[in-house]
Amino acid sequence: MASSRQPPFMSPATIAATGQKIYDERFRADMEAHQRGRFVAVNVRTEEASVGDTPEQALEEGRLKDPVGLFHLVRVGHPSVYSGGAMTSHAGPSQDWIFGR
Amino acid sequence: MPGPVKIGYLGANGHPHIKIKVWGLADQFAQEFEAMIDTGFTGFLSIPLTAAFPLALTLFGTMNYELADGSIQPKLLGFGTITLEDESVSGTILLESKGTGLLVGMEFLAKLNRALFVGKNTVWLVDETAIAGAGQTTTPTTPSAESAPAVGPTAEGAKSNDKGEETE
Numbered sequence: 001m002a003s004s005r006q007p008p009f010m011s012p013a014t015i016a017a018t019g020q021k022i023y024d025e026r027f028r029a030d031m032e033a034h035q036r037g038r039f040v041a042v043n044v045r046t047e048e049a050s051v052g053d054t055p056e057q058a059l060e061e062g063r064l065k066d067p068v069g070l071f072h073l074v075r076v077g078h079p080s081v082y083s084g085g086a087m088t089s090h091a092g093p094s095q096d097w098i099f100g101r
Numbered sequence: 102m103p104g105p106v107k108i109g110y111l112g113a114n115g116h117p118h119i120k121i122k123v124w125g126l127a128d129q130f131a132q133e134f135e136a137m138i139d140t141g142f143t144g145f146l147s148i149p150l151t152a153a154f155p156l157a158l159t160l161f162g163t164m165n166y167e168l169a170d171g172s173i174q175p176k177l178l179g180f181g182t183i184t185l186e187d188e189s190v191s192g193t194i195l196l197e198s199k200g201t202g203l204l205v206g207m208e209f210l211a212k213l214n215r216a217l218f219v220g221k222n223t224v225w226l227v228d229e230t231a232i233a234g235a236g237q238t239t240t241p242t243t244p245s246a247e248s249a250p251a252v253g254p255t256a257e258g259a260k261s262n263d264k265g266e267e268t269e
Contacts, residue, residue, distance in 0.1 A: 056193060
């Protein structure tokens with residue numbers, strides 16, 4: 001029998017989409033009013049948010065609350081946490097076999 | 102104490118590279134890589150997923166990543182440590198599912214407190230505290246083309262002590 005601590009099995013694309021949806025619906029308005037520029041780790045298992053001044057702080061705070069949590073990291077007020085220049089291969093057309101792009 | 106100057110090199114593609122070790126849960130998992138310094142990348146480290154498997158990185162989940170064309174892609178997010186010579190810094194690591202090389206970005210330089218200088222054949226990563234004093238003696242707010250070489254590692258770096266104070 002599966003333990004109640006067992007996290008759900010989610011694909012990376014599902015973690016990202018679920019986390020972003022939770023953030024948009026439950027936290028975005030308040031965070032953008034009061035926490036702009038900070039980082040939020042949204043736990044897709046518990047739908048809790050942990051805030052920090054750095055990505056590491058937010059994620060560590062989230063892990064303290066839920067050691068088996070799966071997190072989607074958000075930078076408040078920004079569409080992404082990081083960005084890349086033209087040198088990053090991420091911009092290439094090759095198939096991404098995890099996210100299917 | 103970490104040395105004030107660390108040396109890299111220009112790769113075959115003409116971009117600055119350094120040799121780093123990367124590891125996750127414990128340094129027994131460390132492996133050495135050649136990583137490109139990409140100043141257009143705002144993150145700490147991007148590493149191909151297949152290269153990350155043996156390193157025991159901690160997997161946290163995902164984050165959104167903005168490409169050069171402005172589009173947004175989700176990426177897997179881990180946590181680990183980079184060792185450059187005798188100095189180690191930890192941070193969030195972007196796990197790239199496409200088979201590409203390692204990139205260290207601006208967050209890596211900031212955490213290491215290093216300024217990047219690129220020459221014709223050599224790359225220097227200079228302790229920012231060692232050049233802070235030199236920066237104060239040159240002008241002002243915007244560094245000019247003339248002032249840039251003056252704060253290079255072989256010039257002013259050798260004249261500063263550990264606190265960034267000029268010794269001459």
